[in-house]
């Protein structure tokens with residue numbers, strides 16, 4: 768056995784397959800049906816999805832098994848609501864903790880700062896966001912709830 772064979776064996780052992788062979792095909796369901804934004808299993812009660820519909824970021828959630836879709840951009844400073852934590856049908860923005868009712872889009876942290884809602888449905892194991900049902904606030908900015916303003920102010924004072 769020459770050096771080249773030893774090297775191949777070593778590589779094969781390290782990556783768990785024959786060196787030079789193609790990697791195993793990724794398991795999956797293939798392409799989404801036309802118009803679908805995600806496979807159903809991608810959105811669970813503990814896992815949301817951020818998708819783009821007509822050029823707009825939309826966060827899709829499942830609450831007690833029922834799907835809901837709202838604008839992904841928080842009405843405070845555009846934080847990604849789809850990456851927020853969810854509890855009791857309320858998503859908390861990961862940036863500064865503003866809270867939104869997932870079913871209605873209502874902002875629970877600030878008056879008149881609802882996010883827009885979207886119609887969403889599920890067919891044959893896939894999720895479809897079919898259109899806007901409400902417009903969200905176009906205002907941005909406002910108080911932070913996480914103390915960052917105080918930290919920033921303190922840093923500027925030094």
Ligand code: FES
Pocket residue numbers: 841842843844845846860861862863864865
């Ligand atoms: S960007 Fe969402 S709370 Fe600030």
